[in-house]
Amino acid sequence: MVSNAAVLFPDWAYKPTWSPGSRQIQLWHFLLELLGRGEGGAIGWGGEWGEFVIRDPEMLARLWGERKGKPHMNYDKLSRALRYYYNKRILHKTKGKRFTYKFNFSKLILVNYPGYPPPAPPAPPAPSHQVIHHVFTSS
DNA sequence: ATCGGAATGA
């Protein structure tokens, strides 16, 4: 079966909030949750890596509203929250494609890690003799 | 549909 790629993050990727003890589920966590679940109707992965399509905007809003205890949530308001992710570089819009957005996975981890370096170092890179190195300058 | 300012809440 063509399974959805499970997108799992290490614990520390799930951003602790500024207010300890009152952590709230974040929208992008919720989206990943549905996406990873292959929840069917409301949302699904798109063509490119990290791209997703909202098939049923109002349904998604309903689910999000239930999770947050906001019965009057709708797509207009949910999408405003998505737009705030643009500056944070968590998401961007796939222009020209209706209801289609794309995760910036590489940024997600960094942006949400409270103070590098990570306590648990990732797998040590195994550089081959043939290396294509791309240097990213941090902002 | 999509964008982003502004006020407000938790």
Place this chain on the structure above:
DNA sequence: TCATTCCGAT
């Protein structure tokens, strides 16, 4: 800080 709400502009 991350939304929620409202809304005028594109």
